[in-house]
Amino acid sequence: MPQVAQNTCAIACLLGRVMASKRHGRLGALTWLPAPAYSAAMRVLGASEVIAALDFPGLIEALRRSLRAREPIRNWQQQAAVPAAGGQAAALQISAAWQAGRHFGVEVATDFPAPAAASGTVHHGAYLLLDRRNGERRAFLDGAALTQRRLAATSALAAAYLARPDCERLLLIGATDLASHLLEAHAATRPIRNVLVWDRDFALAAGLARRLTRRTLKVAPTEDLEGAVRGAHLVCCTGDLGEPVLRGRWLPQGAHVDLVLGAGAEALAADDETLDRSRCYVDKLAPATAERNAPTSIATRRSTVVPIAGDLAELVHGRVAGRSFTNQITLFRSTGLGFLDLAAAEQAFDNIVN
Numbered sequence: 001m002p003q004v005a006q007n008t009c010a011i012a013c014l015l016g017r018v019m020a021s022k023r024h025g026r027l028g029a030l031t032w033l034p035a036p037a038y039s040a041a042m043r044v045l046g047a048s049e050v051i052a053a054l055d056f057p058g059l060i061e062a063l064r065r066s067l068r069a070r071e072p073i074r075n076w077q078q079q080a081a082v083p084a085a086g087g088q089a090a091a092l093q094i095s096a097a098w099q100a101g102r103h104f105g106v107e108v109a110t111d112f113p114a115p116a117a118a119s120g121t122v123h124h125g126a127y128l129l130l131d132r133r134n135g136e137r138r139a140f141l142d143g144a145a146l147t148q149r150r151l152a153a154t155s156a157l158a159a160a161y162l163a164r165p166d167c168e169r170l171l172l173i174g175a176t177d178l179a180s181h182l183l184e185a186h187a188a189t190r191p192i193r194n195v196l197v198w199d200r201d202f203a204l205a206a207g208l209a210r211r212l213t214r215r216t217l218k219v220a221p222t223e224d225l226e227g228a229v230r231g232a233h234l235v236c237c238t239g240d241l242g243e244p245v246l247r248g249r250w251l252p253q254g255a256h257v258d259l260v261l262g263a264g265a266e267a268l269a270a271d272d273e274t275l276d277r278s279r280c281y282v283d284k285l286a287p288a289t290a291e292r293n294a295p296t297s298i299a300t301r302r303s304t305v306v307p308i309a310g311d312l313a314e315l316v317h318g319r320v321a322g323r324s325f326t327n328q329i330t331l332f333r334s335t336g337l338g339f340l341d342l343a344a345a346e347q348a349f350d351n352i353v354n
Contacts (some may be wrong), residue, residue, distance in 0.1 A: 037250075042137050043352055047075070047145035053148075053348040056188035059153040066343035067316045071100035075339035082287040088113045091121075097342040103132045103349075105342045107143055131347045139349040147336075148181045150344040154312065154334055155258045156185035156282060159234065161315045161322030162281065162330040163256035167233040168193045173225070173246060173348040174271060175199035175208040178260065182236050183212055183219075186258075195219040196228045225249050236260065237269035248273025253327040257334035260334045270331070285311045312337070 045053060066073060077095035084090040091111040098104035109125035125143025129134065159167075167190040175197055186192055195217065199205040205221035212219040213220045222228045229250040231237060236258040237246060246269055251257070257278060259270060268275075285308065310320030312332075323330055 011300060019163060022351060043139040043349060045141045045348060045352065047142040049352075050145040050348055051149065053351045054153075054344060055351075056149075056153055056185045059149060059344060059347055060157050060185070060188065060346070062343050062347040063153055063157055063340055064316055065101065066102075066340060067313045069099060069101075072313075073097050073099040073342055077338070084108075084112055095338060097339040098132075099342065100312075101132075102342065103129050103138060103346055105129045107283035107338070107341060109143055115193070127345050129342075129349055137166045139345060139352075141345055141348060143321050143341075146341055146344055146348070147338075148178050148306045150340050151178060151260060151336060152181035152185035153344070154337060154340065155182060155236070155260060155332065157279065158283070158312055158315065158332040158334070159186060159256060159258065160189045162332055163190060163234055164254055164323065164326060166191065167256070167312075169231060169233045170195045171228045171232040171235045172197045172208075172238070172242060173236065175201070176238045178238045179208060179236070180212055182238065182258070182260070186234060186236070187217065190234065192234075193217065194223045195258045196232070198222050198225050198228055222300065234258065239269075240271040244269060244271035244274075246270040246274055248275070248277045250312050251277060251329055253329065255329050256323075257329070257331040258334070259331065261336060268333075272306075275331065278306075278329045279309050280306055280331045280333065281309055281311065281315065281320075282332070283312050283337050284333045 037076065074098040075095060077093060079091060081092040082090050082092045090113065093109045093111075094106070095109075096106045105127055107125055107127045111121040111125065114122050115261060125147065126159040127139075127143045127146050128137065129139040129141065131138050163186075167186075170183065170186060170192050171185065172195065179197070183192070183195060193216075195209075195212065197205040197209045197212075197219065198221070199208075202221060202223055209219045209221045225245065226247070229246065230252055232252070232255060234256050235246065235251075238260045246257070248271055251274065257270060257274060260270050269343065314320040315322055
């Protein structure tokens, strides 16, 4: 626990004794109470500190090493519906992850209905990193920031195998909180110079573009989605757009498509032609069935399937090929490898300590 937190606890204890002594007329008998004992190695990282501790070049390599490890990350999770205010339902999820030679971690996350003025859900979470030697608490991290950095790094790791090395033009579809992390992550692995941002709400796209513009990076909003797609080398779709906004016929030869957090065919931001024209990869193939036949396709809206070339672990291990030729269109669909938060949390802790 940081020294400020220890001092705060001690002050609270002292004030409590002061008030009790005043009530009983024994103020002169006041004695100092020690602060609660916390591990000196404990670190508490808020959102801004998590982001500062996880530079993308280092995080991307940390995820690559974790996926290449001889022993895979094991994970367990449990989810329950819990009552929220106004009779609405919320979700509570507890997950744990561990890997040989690493610390282990536990994440608590909630999804509550968004305020009336917004749509969707509001996600909150916290991640506890525990020492593999004795179970001692090592770090307590903001879960939302950790997940956003990990999601963006996962997409950039996949793009390292699937996107053209000379990618300079990036299109962000969806002005979400995750979009800024995706830009930073892809710029760490590809020479991104020009970025366009599209959203149904142009004001959101314009606001995000203003925040992301840098001296060496031109970021601008656009209302012409078709033209932006036709000129892009790399297209990132973030969030659940609810309907396809990316049309396959717009994609130029050699493009890479990054679909992040679309769960189910109905939530895909890309239409069926996008899938038909692309060599498709996913973050993780579904577990094998009892017949040992793992699902190897993505369902489309027309109730057909598109074959999956491989998942991220297979790309990292070299068991499947990535981009085969310059004009090939590739697609990576990510629904979230939550267990990789363990590697991200350990990377953040190591960076803070060292």
